[in-house]
Each structure stands twice: as structure tokens, then as C-alpha cells.
Amino acid sequence: MAEIAMTRAEVAAFIEREYARPQSNKVLHTHPSPMYWRANDGHTEKRWKKRAELAKQNKFSDNLYLGVPFCIPTDPAHCGFCLFPTQDYRGRSQITDYLDYLEREADMFDGMLAHDRLASIYVGGGTPNLLRDGEYARLISIAAKLYGDVAPTIEKTLEGIPQLFTRDKVDAISRAGFNRVSMGVQQLSDRLIRYSGRKQTRQQVMDALSFFNEAQLACNVDLIYGWPEQTVDDMLFDLGELVRSGVRHITHYQLNIAGRSDFSKSQRDVLPSLDETIDMYRESVRFLTANGFRQATVYDWERVEPDTNGRFRFEGAEQYQYETHLRRLLEAGDDGMVLQHMIGVGYAAISLPPSTWAGDDGLNWMQMNHRSLGGYYGAIDSGVFPVEKQFVQALPDMKLAWLFQQMQAMTIDLEAYRMVFESDALVEFAPVWEELAAREWIELANGSIRFVDIGAFHIPMLQALLSQTRLRELREEPAGAPGSRRIVPIHEMT
Template identity: 40%
Template sequence: MTRLDLTTPAAARQFFETKLRQRQVNKVLHSFPSPRFWTGGAGTPLEARPLGSDAPSCELYVALPFCLTTAPAHCGYCLFPTEAYSNQDQLDVYLDYLAREGELYRERWLELQPRSVFIGGGTPNLLKAHQYPRLLGLIHDLLPALPAATAVTLEGIPQLFSREKLEVMQAHGVTRISMGAQQLDHQLSLLSGRKQQPKHVFQAVEWAAALGLGCNVDLIFGWPQQTMAHLERDLRGLMASGVEHITHYELNVGGATDFALNRREELPGPELVRDMYHLARELLTAGGYEQLTPYDFQKPNRQEQGESFVYEECRRTFDAHDVWGWGYAAISDFPDHRGPRDSPDQPGQNGGSTLMNARTLTAYYAALDAGRLPTEVGYTRTPADLRLSLLFRNLQSLSVDRASYRANFGQDVLEEFPGIWQAAADLGFVTLHDDALRLTPEGAYRVPLIQTALMQARVEELTDAHVAGLKQARQQQAAFQPLQPASSPSAAPS
């Protein structure tokens, strides 16, 4: 495979300029490297982790897999693993299995004090009101050291947040909800097959405020048929509701989704999507929202009350911070903290590890029935992988602290990728300072592109190794094929 060399500013600039003509793709949805390079089998990274090797800081992600079915499937755009919801019993069975998985961590989690808990999915607010005490009870039972004030967020879709559910959730420890609205224009929303109406979003925001629950609303821009006028109307309407946190994602188009296969022609082009990002950023900041990440905007008043938004916030530094994933398709991430991170680039040399639970319910249940951890795939990072993975998280904070990078990894981030940073500066994505690299507003929008450039060389190496592994497996398989006897009834007719 011919390699792209992005070490000079000219080569990196050419790379950026070619990509600027296309729609952006976010290749770091969950983690680096992508799960397509992770492998399965026995001896998962978690089993290899001795008790007591946990980082001093961590967060917990709890997954609920089910979603209402839509036509088109998966809301037309969603790439997350999910399972079709059919009835309430499914949820009870799932909670039984979640409890069984939790038992496998009980000993490890006795002292664990996650900085935040996020109950995501899927659609966790499919649970009926009487099922929240059970779910929250499982969490509190397994984490007896969880401080009472811990931020606990529960995600869901607008039409399934009833006032009764919000009251029960809150009574059992939920402090914040996160609602996927995506579009407030009903006609645009209908393209995804979702049945919600704008009034459901505003009603839930109002109930959350009345109860004193934190509230985030997710919107997506770059949607089929979306215009600047749609975007502006949605944002102004949402800001007028007083919601304190708005997450404004760029539509990631990919996989076998309806939007990728059937609505490409209706998608706004790259220039328009970029302009949408900047208009949104200007509207939100002018409306009193502070930009926390390329996509997160928050009103400062909640922080002043001492309730800072901690979910994922601690992931944006280079400090050792574990993520525990519990449930179907949940991802755990354990950046190693046991030694210096500037050791040679070998797997297992303080690069840490990441793993993902089973992505089908059948496999998730089967593993637990067999008394096994439900891990499906995992990956042991090299120090170079770890540097990239933590650099990508750090970029979410809109700047990279050079001294902190040097203290953690023994090198200067500017010297590690000189061509890319220089080209990014020349194109106005970053400003380079003695203490930090700072993203400009254009650079914040281009984070997925900057990440793609930074990971290019490593992804090429991993792809080569992946292809070589597949070839070897195919050769081994062929070598073990038994010869078919000439008279075999299954032999193809000649």
C-alpha cells in the first residue's frame, strides 16, 4: 500500500485542501484506534488487569440497547448498535442480565467513585416509571462509595420523558437528562421516521427546569433538506426555552443508513455545512452559551451554582482517567497510569487498553449465561496509540497544553507532527503558542479533519497489519480444508 507522508507542511496542506472539498467524516466516534482494529477471543484486556490497577479518576457508562423501530430503520442516520424494542418484558430481562454483569465487577467497584455516570443507549427512557428504581438501585448497590452529589445523566427521546418518569428518576439519583431532538422542524424530523413533535422537546425542557434537573438537548446539523433558515429557527427556539446545555453535532453520514444510501443528494454541501457550524456557534455564544467543545455549548449559570458539567469533562486532560462501560455494546477505556508513558512503542508498554461488550443481545446474554464477562473485542494500545487517543480527547477542549503533553509523553506535540500543525496554522485552524496550540473557530469545526491527518500514518500501519492478518487466516483455513473424495455427494457436478 502506498503511504501518505504528511511530515512536511506542503504535503499536509495538500491533504487538508483535498479533504476540504468533501463532507467531513468523524472517524473518532468512540475511541482511537477504531473498533475495526480490535480483536476478540479469550484473555480480554480486563481479565489481564490486576485488581487495584484502576486510575484515580473514572466515569461510568451504563448502556440500554433498545430503541423504538422507525421507517427508515435506525432513524435513517444512526450508526450506534441498538436492538428493536417490542415490549416491557424485554427491559426486565435486560435489567436481570445487567445485574448479572454488575456482579462480575462487584469486588472491583467497592471503592470506585466515578466522577459522573451516564445512562445511554439506545433509548434508556423506554423504561417505565416503575423500572427506574431498579436500574438506579443496581448502580448504587454496586457502587456503595458513589458520592450523593455525583452527576447522573439519563438519555432519551423527547416523547418518552413524562413528568412522572422525571420525578421518579430524580428521586432515585438522576440529576440531568439528555434528550436527542436532532431537528425541531417537524417535516425535517419526519425524514428520520421519528414520531416526536417539537412540543415534546419544549415540554420536557420545562418539566426538567421545574424539577431542578439539568437538561441537554442534542441537535444535528447538515441534515437532508436542511437550510440555514431551519437551523436558525431551531436554535433560536431552543435558546428561548432556557435549556442550559445544547449539543450541536454535525451529521456523520455513513454505513448502510438511509441517509447515506438514499438521501445523499438532499444533503447540504460541504460549504453550507461549514457555514451552518459557524452560524450556530455565533448564535449560541451571542445567546450566552459558552463553547466547551467543538459541539457542546452551555449556559454558565449552572456552573456558578456549583454544578459543573462533569460528564466527559475529565476525559479532556492527559490525566489518568478510566471509563467503565457496563451493559450491551458498552465501551471501557483504561489508559495506563502505572508507569511513564514515554516508553518504546510496543503494545502493553503503558499504552493501556480498551474493550467493547457484545454488540448483539444474543451474544451478551450467552456470555453471562456462561458466567463470562460479555466482552466481544478489545485492543491493547501502544504508547503511540495512547498519545493519539489522549490527544484527540484533549482537542475536544479546544486547545492542547504543550507542557502537559511533554510531562506525560516526554515529547513536544508540535515536534511530533510538525508538518500537520504548520499546515493547520497556515490554513487558520490553529494558532501556535509557546504554552499551547489553540483551535480557532474554524479549527474547532475541523477537529475531525485534523484528527484524520494526525492518525493517518498509524491507521496505515494498522490497516497493513489487519490485511496481513486476514490473509494469513485465509491461508491457514485453506491449508486445513479436507480434500473432497471424488465420489462425495456434495462435490459440484462437472
């Protein structure tokens, strides 16, 4: 079971204690945080081979992540806020060497994904649009090496920053087979973007959007609210510019204030207050809803009304299949249930390849590749998968991971949870739902729990609340201890 071992009074006390603390987005690695993962136990290849055998009888649908770690150095480092592992870009030879190793890692799978269906590709990092023209096609060929084929119709997204998107580069990205780009803008204002140390201008953003339109590439734009010195008017001006440009997908998320980032350590005195940040969230919801956008997740917005000017109306422009698939543990296919997986290849890449969602014979684990280039290269040179750490899930972890992903979409499907886990989420976490309903942060209707108003804003805090009991157990467990429902150790697999 995964019941929360807290009374409603304790739930209320947790919320009051954590309410005013800066939130850190928990979606990046689902549950649990990598701080709870174990050092590489040497069984990665056995796990993948066992999974390959299971794929012959089960239907696996994969979201493939290819990592490109290099970023242009900034002052402050990591653009002041980024918590992703990255490497400073020092020259062309870095990328050439890295792509060689990326291909060598793909070779290690040697047909292990051949029975999977490739659902989407996402190339992230890092700054993937640092690559040269011919190298984008090489990324697609690495995907083909893993899966045998890359259908032209699947979503293929490449991340990048505005100042590196020239018309020629965008054309090369399109020719290589990519049909979607995700551009990290963060702020349109030249005055505010300076806090990141980026050499980026509003005009470069608008030029890049024009290039995407000409090349018929679907586009997502990332914006951050709660930024140093930002006001509600600053935020609404940026959103208005994007709405008028015809962009059909906007990722609008709260600034992460966590870890050892410069914004966390040195810029807190110029950040908006919590009340101002909540006001930004509410005003952005009102503005985007009024302008024909639908809130797909806490931070993803899709244009749903017809675009009369005809711009950015390309296949996938209003969708983000890579992330949409990750929100679902499974989906109904024409010939049965299909399990959704995330397969990560490259520096610091994450894989979430569970093979079943329950059962004593499940093979459910998460893994992270090395976060140092030396470690990544050294493992591949030694002929082993470049995994730094992994976590083998027990049933409570699978439940929480599923709930975390559903919460990002602001709705928990209670019937789906019951079907998957043969238990009742309303009962297991009853004190939480009772307290949130009393605060009018959730609504219960039509077999679902829907997060509303600042209940949606505070989802990272509420994810931490739901996982309190299990995280306490993990802190007390010795390495290798079984969870509340046993997962078969790798050495017992036949």
C-alpha cells in the first residue's frame, strides 16, 4: 500500500510550514528524487536484456531522449537558474567527440529496443542547436540505430536558444527530419534577460519564430515567471507578444529557486514576493484562456481556436506528444494496452523503462547516466552502459510516480488508478484530499480529482506532501532492502 501516514491536522501543518517556501519543480525525475537512487550496481545490461524479452509479449511505446550537454558559458553560470547537468561549450571538437560516444552508447543496445514502438524523439540538453548543419541528421540516424526505423510522422523535437537559430540552421534542422523545435526564451525583455547572462535579444526571438514559420516547423516557446524584477505587466507584455506572433504552444513556468543556482543564492532580494508570483500565475491563466489557449499542464498552454492568419498551423504545433506520453503510464491501443516508457541516451540522460505497473515479477527501475563527461566516456570505453545510478521501484514508488505525472496535468483519473493498481487513491491519501477540498484547492467530480486555482500552482509542494511517508521509509531503508511489495532482484531473474 502507499497510504500517507499523516492525519488531516498534520497535512494542514505541512502545508502551512511549506506554503511560503520557494518551490522546486518535481516533474523532472518523477518520484523519488535522484538523491534516493543507488549507485550503479552493475546490472544495467541484464535489466535491458530482460526488458527486451518482455517486449516480445508486451506493447511498449517509447519516448526517446537524446542528450546534448553543451551550453555557451554565461555569467552567472548556468544562466543563473538552470539545475540541469551541463558542460561549458569550448569548441567544435567537443561536439564531434561527443556524438561519436553517443553513437557508441546506442550500439550497446544492439536490438534491445527492436520490438518497441518509437512514439517521439526529444533532443535536449544543453543547447542542441550548437550543432552544425550535417549533425542534425546524425541524431536521427542514431535514433534509427536504436529502433531500426524512424517514421517521418512521429514528433521529433530539438531544443535551442534564440540567438543560434539562423535561417540556414533552421532549414538544416527541418531537412534532417525534425518537425518541432522548443526554444528557451525565458524573457523577451532585453532588460530582464540580462540577469541570465545570455547574449540574447527580443529581435532574435522574433526572427527565429519567423524562420520556424517559413520552414513549417512546429514551435514551443519557454517563458519563466517569478523572474528578478519582473512585474505582472512585464509578464503579460511577453505573453501578448507570443500570442500575436501566432505561436501555438507556450511553456510558462515558475522560476525554480533551489539548489546552488545564482538566483537561489544571490538574487532573492530582487525576486517577486510569493503573493506577487501567485498573482502572476493567476493573471497568466486568465490572459491565456481569454486568448484561445487551453491549460494542458500546470505550465503547458496549447492554442485551441482556429488561427485566422494561417501561421504556425503545422502538424503537432499545438501538441507536445513527448510530454503527453510521459503523463500516461499506459494507453489503450487497437490491440491491447500499451505501456509508455522514456528511454534516455547520452550524458546525464534519464530512462524510465518500467515493464509492468504491478506484480511480484515486475521489472521496474529508473536510471541516470553519468553527470561528468569523464565518467560517461570512461564507461563507454570500458564497454559498459554509462549509468551512474539507478532506483528499483517497489509498488508504493510506482503509485507515487504515476500520481506525480497525473498531477502535472492537474487531474488524477481515479478509475485509471484503480484499474492499474487495484486500489483506491481516495482512501489511500484521504487526509490530503479532505484538507485540499476544504481549502478549495481541488474538486472531486466525474471520477477524478481536479486541482484548481492555487491548488494547481502549489502542485510541487503537494507532490512532496504525498510522498512524505514513502521518502521517510527510503531514508531508513538499508541499500538493497525490499519495498512493501517485493521486486525480484536481478540475480534471481531467469
